[in-house]
Amino acid sequence: MSTEQSDIPVEPAPWRLTGKAWLFLLSGVPELSSLPAGFAATYQAEALATGGKYIGGPGLVQVVSYTESPVGPYNELIYTPGRWQYDDGSAGFRITRIFVSTKASAANGRRNWNIPKEVADFDYKKGPDGNMHFSVSLPGTSTPFFKASLQSVSLVTRIAIPGKTTLLGQYFKLIQPPLPAGDNPEEVGTSQWVDLVPVMKGSAHAIWVIPEIDGKLGDGVNFPAVVPWSLAIFLDNVDFNVGVATFFDSR
Template sequence: PEVTILNSRGDFPDVPPPWHMEGECWWMLLKPLQTVPPAAYDPLEEPPEDDDEPTNTFVGGFGAVWITRYASSPIGPYDELLYLPGNFAAPSGDPKPRVTRTYVSTPEAVYTGSCNWNIPKHLARFKFTEQGDGSTLIEVFDYTDVHGPPFFAAVATPQRFAPSFPFPSNWLKLASFTQPPLPKGDDRRGEVGTEDWCAV
């Protein structure tokens, strides 16, 4: 397939929160880490090696990977892979979870995630393949490399502990992030910069 940038002018609609969204979500809780692992950041947001900014100090704690297929949202359907390695020092001095790397399937999702919540989002291609045993093979690919292998792959197995019901993500402590300002990237892909911290 041919890959194109969907918005060549970099003009995206502003859709401020709150949002109502519906979709499927898979969670992977990660064991506590002592240091930020390699590739936790996209090169655009990675702090320099000699960085001495206190708010970039990693303080450990549980991490998470979330994969979500949004069937509906204010900007239309899109897919998302979100990585949270653990807690960082917030401006208040308290440890707070922080998302360091996220991939989404549309430029509109990159733009709104950056503007609304300081979530560092980048474009990727997603593939979901249902397996014979009811599980789902989830693959995420580089957006511009149509022939390359996935850089993320996992088999997700559904676990049903209760009937389906609406689930506000703010019930979860892990969903309360403190996100630093973002550097500016490619406008055509929605990678706009921000200036202020954001509590999500």
């Protein structure tokens, strides 16, 4: 272990986090060969595409701002293309691209749950037009690889609907393959498969999402150039529980 990696605090599961989240729904990718460019970092793309049978279904882009976590506040950007099915009959979503704003979140997310986190710089703020503006860029660069703005949906945004992912039970299961180690100290490698069912609850509001990189959310290199559904979900006062994973040698 490098000296720099040893300076990253180790925070085992379970984690409880609070914050807010923005969920952008995507039309399903029909087959594995159709996964968009940028669906995963090059060095871990093969690991994240193989194992099990890809069965598709709706995809998701998620932006989260955590105000409290075991490793302190941080931001997160997630891409989930769909679900995979396995020989034992189980099925689950798979996160294939995810950026966070701190090394502590990246290292522990990989170690605890095989979540393929990388570090990026986040910027989000309310503009003079009243919209929320998001952008994410690689460290030390100024050109965003992800950019979007969010607009209120008149009266609908004033109605908060309690929401909790456990209402759909095992449908929200994540099944994540082992990860290769990356070049950066926080890009920890792992050796076993992971199953987990994260729980998220909060107040849901409808919003409009406006993709801002040539009409898409990403640049097609560091993040998929996907077009979300126009209507999105904002979750306020969110309580996240990410438990201890179940580990398997194979799936």
